[in-house]
Amino acid sequence: MLNIENLCCGYGSAMVLHELDLHVNEAEVVALIGPNGAGKTSTLQCIAGHVRARSGSVLFGGKDLGPLPPQKRVLEGIALSPEGRKLFGDMTVRENLVVGGYSRPRQATARNMQRVLDLFPRLSERIDSLGRTLSGGEQQMVAIGRALMAEPKLLLIDELSLGLMPKNVDICYQALRRLREDGIAVLLVEQNLSKALEFSDRAYVLTSGRLAWSGTSEAARSRRDLVESILGHGSAEAQPQEAELAA
Numbered sequence: 001m002l003n004i005e006n007l008c009c010g011y012g013s014a015m016v017l018h019e020l021d022l023h024v025n026e027a028e029v030v031a032l033i034g035p036n037g038a039g040k041t042s043t044l045q046c047i048a049g050h051v052r053a054r055s056g057s058v059l060f061g062g063k064d065l066g067p068l069p070p071q072k073r074v075l076e077g078i079a080l081s082p083e084g085r086k087l088f089g090d091m092t093v094r095e096n097l098v099v100g101g102y103s104r105p106r107q108a109t110a111r112n113m114q115r116v117l118d119l120f121p122r123l124s125e126r127i128d129s130l131g132r133t134l135s136g137g138e139q140q141m142v143a144i145g146r147a148l149m150a151e152p153k154l155l156l157i158d159e160l161s162l163g164l165m166p167k168n169v170d171i172c173y174q175a176l177r178r179l180r181e182d183g184i185a186v187l188l189v190e191q192n193l194s195k196a197l198e199f200s201d202r203a204y205v206l207t208s209g210r211l212a213w214s215g216t217s218e219a220a221r222s223r224r225d226l227v228e229s230i231l232g233h234g235s236a237e238a239q240p241q242e243a244e245l246a247a
């Protein structure tokens with residue numbers, strides 16, 4: 001479904017992705033892991049159209065996304081839940097979700113919002129709360145929900161578990177399981193190596209903007225020592241998790 005070949009991108013004179021090859025099949029969960037600064041966010045931003053490719057190709061369902069601006073990519077079926085969640089803090093949960101559905105017909109809003117609330121029942125209780133009053137876990141649910149309002153075929157999630165309490169990490173991963181059952185593919189950037197490998201079908205390891213390893217997540221689990229050695233000084237998982245703000 002998503003097919004990236006030889007992708008190079010950068011900022012100004014600095015190149016940060018070098019000849020990346022990556023693909024995602026329908027209803028597949030694919031993990032993109034790597035140390036800080038490896039180029040994970042840049043990869044997702046390039047797929048979503050916020051960062052321009054310098055060379056190489058990004059095909060989605062056989063169509064070249066190269067010339068398409070971000071909003072057209074949403075219409076093609078790609079939605080991003082960005083690093084740091086980036087909610088509208090002065091808007092309610094409901095309003096944040098409605099914004100995510102701007103590309104769909106207005107009649108679809110209620111149905112899609114119900115699907116998000118079924119996936120994350122906690123958000124029903126917070127539906128009229130302002131974005132900035134939510135805990136990190138609730139914010140992540142809204143960010144994923146907002147992306148789902150666009151009815152994507154491929155969901156890009158940047159740093160799913162970073163800074164969340166374990167309970168909320170589990171809720172988000174359960175949601176991914178259900179999305180896969182519904183046929184939605186996920187490209188997941190994750191610092192938590194165990195979670196990423198447990199829940200994904202395949203994994204790519206990126207270091208300094210280059211592909212260092214790729215294969216099935218099962219293979220990565222059985223060669224975890226290899227993956228960790230590629231990631232360098234222990235896995236990124238060893239980094240302390242920020243305490244999550246209480247709701």
Ligand SMILES: Nc1ncnc2c1ncn2[C@@H]1O[C@H](COP(=O)(O)OP(=O)(O)O)[C@@H](O)[C@H]1O
Pocket residue numbers: 011014016034035036037038039040041042043
């Ligand atoms: N907007 C930007 N302008 C300039 N350099 C950037 C920008 N965003 C990221 N970079 C650089 O690109 C590299 C890859 O960053 P990023 O894609 O955010 O990595 P990751 O998500 O794996 O931590 C880093 O060296 C980072 O400093």
Ligand SMILES: [Mg+2]
Pocket residue numbers: 040041042083158
């Ligand atoms: Mg990042």
